[in-house]
Amino acid sequence: MTEKMQTENNIDGTKRYKKVMVIDDTFVDRFIAEKIMNQYGFAEEIIMKDSAAGALEYLTDCVKNNEAFPQLIFLDIRMPGMDGFGFLEEYEKLPAEIKSNCIIIMLYTLLQRGEREKAEQNPYVKMILDKPLDKEKLEMLFTKINP
Numbered sequence: 001m002t003e004k005m006q007t008e009n010n011i012d013g014t015k016r017y018k019k020v021m022v023i024d025d026t027f028v029d030r031f032i033a034e035k036i037m038n039q040y041g042f043a044e045e046i047i048m049k050d051s052a053a054g055a056l057e058y059l060t061d062c063v064k065n066n067e068a069f070p071q072l073i074f075l076d077i078r079m080p081g082m083d084g085f086g087f088l089e090e091y092e093k094l095p096a097e098i099k100s101n102c103i104i105i106m107l108y109t110l111l112q113r114g115e116r117e118k119a120e121q122n123p124y125v126k127m128i129l130d131k132p133l134d135k136e137k138l139e140m141l142f143t144k145i146n147p
Helices: 003-009 027-039 052-064 084-091 115-121 135-144
Strands: 017-023 043-049 072-076 103-108 125-130
Touching: 017 027, 017 052, 027 043, 027 135, 043 052, 052 072, 052 084, 072 084, 084 103, 084 115, 115 125, 125 135
Parallel strands: 017 043, 017 072, 072 103, 103 125
Antiparallel strands: none
16 A cells, blocks of 8 residues: 555544544434544544443443543534534543543534534534544544543
């Protein structure tokens, strides 16, 4: 494999994160996120959750089973049932062990008035990105966020 092909397959030739989670109710958005992360070697393991409740259950199970937490959580703002802000309210109640080991990136398609400010004011949200994820956004995460 040539060096050019390796660069196209991985952002810098290595998988940067051990585990990341994507929380999004839309199949297409999850599919794109997983495909782009795999294409550029973003993570060794990608956990896909289609609901905030399912993601909270997964995180709680990680504590019970002494499993590694995702280093990054990509959280969709708008979902049926519990939205991204509802997730953050419940996330705040989780053990400090989880909150100190996970970085939350909120994802959006279109922001409603006040959503950006609300997300930026949340202490657990480190960044807000528009969907879909792409190579440039993943590269930016490498430079702006240090897990």
